[in-house]
Amino acid sequence: MNDFKQELIRYPAARITEVAKALSGDLRVRILETLGDMPMGVSQLAEALGVAQPTMTINIQILEQAGLVVSSPGANREKICYVTCKSILLELPVKTGDGLHRIEQIHMPIGMYSRSIVRPTCGMAGHDGVLIGSIDDPRAFYMPERTDASLLWFSGAGCLEYLFANPIPPGVPLDELRLTAELCSEAPSFDMNRQSDISLYMNDMPVGTWRSPGDFGDRKGKLTPDRWFSGTEYGALTEWKVTKDGGYVNGIRATGTTLGDLSLDYSEPIRVRLEVGKEAEFQGGLNLLGSGFGDHPQDIVMSFVRSIDRQ
Structure with a gap:
């Protein structure tokens, strides 16, 4: 039975x-x-x-x-x-947004950026730990194989920009827009004390800056391929979010940018930029880790958190 x-x-x-x-x-x-x-x-x-x-x-x-x-x-x-x-x-949907989950998520492979500004040291590796293109050659960031990247890095100042579709129809209110990614600073080989100010922008509005404490290579990443012995092994899972009252980094309010400031449009993509700015105090570059590297089995994740009260 x-x-x-x-x-x-x-x-x-x-x-x-x-x-x-x-x-x-x-x-x-x-x-x-x-x-x-x-x-x-x-x-x-x-x-x-x-x-x-x-x-x-x-x-x-x-x-x-x-x-x-x-x-x-x-x-x-x-x-x-x-x-x-x-x-x-x-139960069939009876009003706009009923067919959506409370939290809708989009998972973006780290190599699917729409624009990059990088300088050496820089490079990319696939999920198997094999380099994509030539190391320290910014041209590799425009090769088609970049879409398979599970690790990418650049030193100093630079940026990566991604375009996310907006799954939330007009009239459906949001409580939060979140983005999580595993990342750290960039140094030749690795340097546990190399700091870097990594900022996130949504639709060109500043959400907040996370100060990475170092480029982490003191142990093997939980998911990092065995054949990878080139320095960076893992990152820190970092969360940026925008609410109705401001921008937050890892739960701490960082800016006054609100959801209303983002001018979200159902028919337009959301531009997300990870940047180490030229005016940043610590320009230590960044390593961005995807689902096959580091400690966390994810790429870049954007979460759309709907309001519970929709009356």
Whole structure:
């Protein structure tokens, strides 16, 4: 007997796309049919439906993310899968923004910048730790392979600019706009005491400046490839945010820039610039780490936090 199964699960409008995706694949519908009232292991499901086990695992994960299937450990650590309900109820959106989550996120690969101003020392490396282009050659920052970068760096003053789509429709109020990234200063090899003032701008408005305490290379980064032995190993996960009353860096108010000052437009991208300014007190460059380097499995993440009270 399936102890996990409920009679009905109600899904809010914000989860329609997620559930629809899970149900849109013929194989995933067949998985639900096969499970029925009888839990099965992943290998049993793969054999019953005649598909490779890795394919089955991926499709089970999609059903789990939608809440249609749950799993528990069985013999030999194999996942035993269960259907969660007999019926689902989808609530349709009735007003603008109902189909959005409370927090909408955009994950930007670090190599997808729209503009760069860099000088040596500078360079990029892919997720495997292999250099992209030539080290200390700013031309590498305009090579197509830059989109695969998991680490990039420049010394002194410079900047990287990114364009983020705005997923929030007109009339839907925001509480916060956040950006998080893993980064640190830049020095030849590494220097734990090299400070750098790294500033963030949104639509050319200053959000705040984080003073990086150093270029971190005293230990191996948790995600940094084994073949990487060129200095910087990890960064500090840093958060900038803009609210209705100002700009913040790691929770500390830094500027008076508000959400209203950003002039957000649904049809226009949000320009985000990471910059070590020419007038900064500490011009120690920066290292920017993506999902395959450092301590944190993420690229640059922009979060749009909607207001709870929408009356």
